[in-house]
Amino acid sequence: MDCNHTRKKLSAYLDDELSFKDRELIEKHLASCPACSAERKGLLLISSLMDGIENEDISPFFTHKAVSSATADLRSRYKRHFLKPALAGFGILMVLLLGITELRPPATIETIRHEYLRDFGDFPPESFSDLYISSIKGAGR
Amino acid sequence: MEEFESKIMVEVARGDLSAFREIVERYRIPLMSFVSKFVGDKTMSEDIAQEVFLRVFKAAKDYKPKAKFKTWLFKIATNYCLNEIRTNKNRPQFIDIFELNEAGFVAVAPDVYSPGKRFDNKELGDILRKAIAGLPEKQRTALLLQKYAGFSYEEISHIMGCSVSAVESLIQRARQNLKKALLPYL
Numbered sequence: 001m002d003c004n005h006t007r008k009k010l011s012a013y014l015d016d017e018l019s020f021k022d023r024e025l026i027e028k029h030l031a032s033c034p035a036c037s038a039e040r041k042g043l044l045l046i047s048s049l050m051d052g053i054e055n056e057d058i059s060p061f062f063t064h065k066a067v068s069s070a071t072a073d074l075r076s077r078y079k080r081h082f083l084k085p086a087l088a089g090f091g092i093l094m095v096l097l098l099g100i101t102e103l104r105p106p107a108t109i110e111t112i113r114h115e116y117l118r119d120f121g122d123f124p125p126e127s128f129s130d131l132y133i134s135s136i137k138g139a140g141r
Numbered sequence: 142m143e144e145f146e147s148k149i150m151v152e153v154a155r156g157d158l159s160a161f162r163e164i165v166e167r168y169r170i171p172l173m174s175f176v177s178k179f180v181g182d183k184t185m186s187e188d189i190a191q192e193v194f195l196r197v198f199k200a201a202k203d204y205k206p207k208a209k210f211k212t213w214l215f216k217i218a219t220n221y222c223l224n225e226i227r228t229n230k231n232r233p234q235f236i237d238i239f240e241l242n243e244a245g246f247v248a249v250a251p252d253v254y255s256p257g258k259r260f261d262n263k264e265l266g267d268i269l270r271k272a273i274a275g276l277p278e279k280q281r282t283a284l285l286l287q288k289y290a291g292f293s294y295e296e297i298s299h300i301m302g303c304s305v306s307a308v309e310s311l312i313q314r315a316r317q318n319l320k321k322a323l324l325p326y327l
Contacts, residue, residue: 011313015287017294042320045327050273050288050319053266056177058169059187066165066191067158070198074156 001025006036010043147206154201165194168211172218174289179222179281181274189225193218215290216300219282226278265326272322280315283308 006029012018013026030037059065117137123129152160172193177186196217204213273281282301286292292300294308301308 008310008313011316012294012309015294015312017309043316046316046319046323047288049265049269049323053178053269055170055174056183056186058173062169062173062187062191063162063165066169066194067162069191069195070158070161073195073199074158077156 001029003029003033003036006030006033007039010036010040014040014043014047146210150201150204150206150210153198154204161194161198164197168214169194171290172214175215175285176218176222178270178273178285178289179219180226181270185225185229189222190218193221196221209296211290212292212296212299215286215292219286219300223278223282265323268326269319269323272319275322276315276318280311280318283311284315287312 006026009018009022009026013023018026030040117133120129120133123133146164149160149163153164169190173186173190176190176193177183180186180189193214197214200217204210273285276284279301283297286297286300287294294305294312297308298305
């Protein structure tokens with residue numbers, strides 16, 4: 001293995017991503033090439049410096065904030081999937097009911113009188129109440 | 142582990158907030174570690190990590206248990222970070238250490254570099270952060286996924302949608318670029 005090929009594979013070698021055979025070839029070359037060996041040391045140094053970068057402090061409210069965002073998303077999903085169709089359905093129902101009411105023929109005094117008196121039509125025959133209701137019905141005709 | 146996460150994601154897809162909390166608790170540290178180095182800005186990185194978790198919550202129904210959860214999560218994170226960086230015009234502008242080196246300006250910047258000055262770990266860390274933030278997007282993505290999220294080259298190739306040998310090349314070039322950038326400080 002030459003220097004050019006070794007240098008291309010150095011990171012994979014350091015990250016343990018090479019096959020056993022390639023690893024052996026690289027190690028053999030490194031043992032005999034001071035320049036590639038120095039390159040390896042340089043990359044190792046970068047790697048250890050990267051290990052040394054401190055992580056940013058995470059806000060103590062991080063998880064709470066994430067869960068709150070998820071809760072808000074759930075609420076908006078609920079509104080979108082259930083509340084809005086339900087409100088739309090209710091609205092359609094109300095419009096239909098109003099429409100039906102408007103479509104009914106207007107009530108006259110005669111029809112109201114007839115409906116009202118129909119409820120008082122089951123008195124015993126010839127009783128006072130029967131005679132009274134019959135007289136009212138007769139008066140309306 | 143994967144089976145556990147698959148089960149938990151089924152609960153998350155049903156809108157279970159305690160299952161979602163478990164996912165956040167488990168992955169907030171590796172995700173923040175990756176995102177903060179990717180964007181190089183603390184406030185921005187926390188907002189991005191929050192948004193990534195929200196996207197996980199929203200997309201939980203689309204998660205296929207045969208895919209490794211961590212790979213899926215970091216794919217979302219990588220795409221979102223790249224998108225934010227490209228669209229956020231007000232983000233802090235990083236000093237391009239590579240260009241400074243090539244132009245020979247680094248050696249005359251008195252507050253950063255002076256001959257014979259020994260840099261402590263904190264200073265080197267800051268310089269390294271800036272150098273990482275200045276890497277080309279693909280090199281930065283591959284290197285950070287390997288270093289701070291612990292992915293193998295094969296997993297990185299799935300996340301980035303490229304071949305394993307491309308990942309190998311990207312990581313190698315990223316490390317060489319960092320080495321070049323830090324040479325004046327070492």
